[in-house]
Amino acid sequence: MSEKITLSHGSGGRQTQALIRDHFAARFGMNGPMTDSALLSLPSSLIAFTTDSYVIDPLFFPGGNIGKLAVCGTVNDLAVSGAEPKYLSAAFIIEEGFEMDQLDTIISSMADEAEKAGVRIVTGDTKVVEKGQCDRIFINTAGVGVLSEELMHISSGSSVREGDRLIINGPPGDHAVTILASRRNLSFDSPMTSDCASLNHLIRKVVEKPAAVHFMRDLTRGGLAAVLNELAAMTRHGITIEESSVPVEEAVRGLCEILGFDPLTLASEGRVLVLAAAEEAEGIVERMHTDPLGRGAAIIGTIGAGREGRVILKSSTGGSRFLDMPSGQLLPRIC
Amino acid sequence: MKYVDEFRNKRHIARLAALIAKEATSDYTFMEVCGGHTASIHRFGIPSLLPPQIRLISGPGCPVCVTAARYIDTLVALASGEGITIALFGDLMRVPGTHQTPGEAKADGGDVRVVLSAYEALELARSNPGRKIIFSAIGFETTAPGTAVTMIQADREGLANFFVLNAHKVMPPAMETILKDGAQIDGFICPGHVAVITGSSAFEFIPQRYGLACVVTGFEPTDILSAVLMLVRQVNSHKPSVEIQYRRAVSVEGNVRAQGYLSEVFEPGEVEWRGLGVIPSGGMQIRDRYRRLDAASAFSVEIPETIHANGCICGDILRGVRRPPDCDLFASACTPDHPEGACMVSDEGSCNTWYKYHSHE
Numbered sequence: 001m002s003e004k005i006t007l008s009h010g011s012g013g014r015q016t017q018a019l020i021r022d023h024f025a026a027r028f029g030m031n032g033p034m035t036d037s038a039l040l041s042l043p044s045s046l047i048a049f050t051t052d053s054y055v056i057d058p059l060f061f062p063g064g065n066i067g068k069l070a071v072c073g074t075v076n077d078l079a080v081s082g083a084e085p086k087y088l089s090a091a092f093i094i095e096e097g098f099e100m101d102q103l104d105t106i107i108s109s110m111a112d113e114a115e116k117a118g119v120r121i122v123t124g125d126t127k128v129v130e131k132g133q134c135d136r137i138f139i140n141t142a143g144v145g146v147l148s149e150e151l152m153h154i155s156s157g158s159s160v161r162e163g164d165r166l167i168i169n170g171p172p173g174d175h176a177v178t179i180l181a182s183r184r185n186l187s188f189d190s191p192m193t194s195d196c197a198s199l200n201h202l203i204r205k206v207v208e209k210p211a212a213v214h215f216m217r218d219l220t221r222g223g224l225a226a227v228l229n230e231l232a233a234m235t236r237h238g239i240t241i242e243e244s245s246v247p248v249e250e251a252v253r254g255l256c257e258i259l260g261f262d263p264l265t266l267a268s269e270g271r272v273l274v275l276a277a278a279e280e281a282e283g284i285v286e287r288m289h290t291d292p293l294g295r296g297a298a299i300i301g302t303i304g305a306g307r308e309g310r311v312i313l314k315s316s317t318g319g320s321r322f323l324d325m326p327s328g329q330l331l332p333r334i335c
Numbered sequence: 336m337k338y339v340d341e342f343r344n345k346r347h348i349a350r351l352a353a354l355i356a357k358e359a360t361s362d363y364t365f366m367e368v369c370g371g372h373t374a375s376i377h378r379f380g381i382p383s384l385l386p387p388q389i390r391l392i393s394g395p396g397c398p399v400c401v402t403a404a405r406y407i408d409t410l411v412a413l414a415s416g417e418g419i420t421i422a423l424f425g426d427l428m429r430v431p432g433t434h435q436t437p438g439e440a441k442a443d444g445g446d447v448r449v450v451l452s453a454y455e456a457l458e459l460a461r462s463n464p465g466r467k468i469i470f471s472a473i474g475f476e477t478t479a480p481g482t483a484v485t486m487i488q489a490d491r492e493g494l495a496n497f498f499v500l501n502a503h504k505v506m507p508p509a510m511e512t513i514l515k516d517g518a519q520i521d522g523f524i525c526p527g528h529v530a531v532i533t534g535s536s537a538f539e540f541i542p543q544r545y546g547l548a549c550v551v552t553g554f555e556p557t558d559i560l561s562a563v564l565m566l567v568r569q570v571n572s573h574k575p576s577v578e579i580q581y582r583r584a585v586s587v588e589g590n591v592r593a594q595g596y597l598s599e600v601f602e603p604g605e606v607e608w609r610g611l612g613v614i615p616s617g618g619m620q621i622r623d624r625y626r627r628l629d630a631a632s633a634f635s636v637e638i639p640e641t642i643h644a645n646g647c648i649c650g651d652i653l654r655g656v657r658r659p660p661d662c663d664l665f666a667s668a669c670t671p672d673h674p675e676g677a678c679m680v681s682d683e684g685s686c687n688t689w690y691k692y693h694s695h696e
Binding site for chain 2: 184250253254257259260262315316317318319320321322324327
């Protein structure tokens with residue numbers, strides 16, 4: 001039988017030390033002495049700092065697992081703020097009885113994804129709780145990134161103005177549909193894969209001309225509909241979206257048709273909304289197309305046409321309607 | 336996507352809209368009585384494609400919306416029972432009962448799980464022999480055959496831990512109640528999915544007894560617009576009948592096999608519809624042969640006196656007498672986040688769709 005996590009792995013004694021040394025530190029490349037804090041230096045005094053917790057069910061899904069997600073999610077939160085992600089922390093709450101093999105797979109995914117994204121996991125924590133006190137494993141990551149003065153305006157949306165174009169880097173909803181399908185044992189003719197990915201390299205290309213980009217946000221819970229409504233409320237602009245311009249995967253459309261979901265409200269973990277000055281939008285889309293994570297990039301709408309603070313969707317059938325903030329619980333624990 | 340895109344073709348839609356605008360020479364009010372239609376109409380922005388002389392109103396077609404508060408109270412009470420698991424459709428989670436929603440009962444420690452079908456509830460019963468699984472059976476002729484087949488299966492397997500809390504309803508008697516209550520309409524957009532089971536013949540009494548136009552239609556924009564055009568033509572020619580636009584799914588006689596399962600398990604019975612009151616033959620009652628699976632007889636629970644939300648006009652909205660913005664609570668005290676009435680909860684509810692897709696400031 002394979003080794004399992006027990007309460008003694010979290011008690012601070014010898015097993016805890018071994019777990020940290022042989023499993024976490026080894027994979028995360030923490031070679032130095034075990035200090036209470038990671039001591040770091042940064043090339044700028046402007047810092048972006050974020051944190052997020054990951055409780056997804058199932059832990060493993062096509063295209064990733066909770067570990068990869070925990071790295072991508074926090075890297076993306078930094079990147080869409082205009083920051084260059086540098087360091088992450090990783091804290092684990094593990095239910096006793098969790099299999100060590102699975103933990104190793106999760107740790108490996110985190111290490112691989114961190115390397116891909118060019119960030120380092122520099123500090124962490126492990127707690128083990130009794131059976132039934134948590135669902136297998138929960139992960140929290142926090143991250144710091146450095147920001148340049150010329151990108152400070154991005155996260156607040158303060159420079160959004162009428163005529164700005166809305167761009168997304170690919171079809172939304174793949175993550176939510178993949179999770180739902182894994183949970184319900186639904187199968188598709190062409191298998192679905194989560195879009196879970198670190199977007200910081202793509203975003204570097206997007207912000208080549210810093211002043212051209214007016215806002216960015218990753219399309220996580222609530223999907224495009226939630227982000228657009230937050231943006232409309234924040235900037236007090238009207239937003240118009242062309243439904244036919246929003247790329248949606250066939251399988252996502254199909255599942256939405258069957259289950260009555262709107263693809264625009266479904267979560268992604270590797271999709272970003274970019275607002276750019278009208279004259280720069282085409283150029284940004286072209287640059288996005290050169291990146292594997294931006295192949296599906298498209299302009300989907302415009303700021304300013306329509307009623308203040310509201311999002312209008314021009315449906316592909318020729319009608320138009322408001323696109324409202326999604327409400328209630330669509331899918332439990334998808335991130 | 337095949338079988339979808341053809342029915343959303345912009346050119347066909349524009350052509351249908353132009354024909355409707357040309358032929359609609361007076362004022363028309365049509366009622367849809369299927370929540371799926373309500374959702375499609377607003378999702379595709381159909382009202383923005385129709386001329387102002389055509390008014391579409393929603394009837395009692397959302398199964399969640401017409402579920403009586405007392406039924407929700409019963410679910411909530413059962414959820415606190417020892418060893419009981421409630422299996423329900425997701426929309427029911429947030430429907431307010433007198434004191435609690437099923438979602439709140441779950442937060443209080445009740446084992447309440449969302450399922451996508453009756454069969455999934457049966458699977459829960461098979462894999463959890465130590466727990467009593469109660470499936471919340473709501474919906475019209477559309478979902479009822481699934482419940483019936485599942486009950487027949489559970490009975491065959493001799494499963495002792497599978498139960499059904501039944502609130503299944505039959506649509507045609509509710510349409511008749513609305514007409515008797517004096518709804519001012521010129522015709523019905525008849526429910527496509529219900530008609531797949533019942534056949535279009537279930538609606539024949541409407542033109543015959545009430546002289547109103549009826550078209551059974553599907554859920555895509557060209558389906559709905561075609562139906563509106565057919566209704567306009569029926570009204571203009573003073574020749575009301577039941578026409579089938581949704582030929583790819585609906586026949587006159589319906590799905591005879593499904594009807595067989597329904598009559599094997601259920602018999603007509605009276606049932607309370609939220610907003611419409613008790614409708615004789617408006618429900619399906621579990622036959623004695625399957626009584627063992629009936630949660631209402633297998634469990635006895637104390638239910639507090641049912642109190643209806645103050646000021647909520649769900650009843651009038653479900654009968655098509657008033658529209659969501661006519662309600663004082665709409666978009667102020669009653670929103671999708673804090674629903675007072677059931678019409679605000681479900682994606683197919685009139686108030687919910689109105690809130691989502693129309694102006695509400």
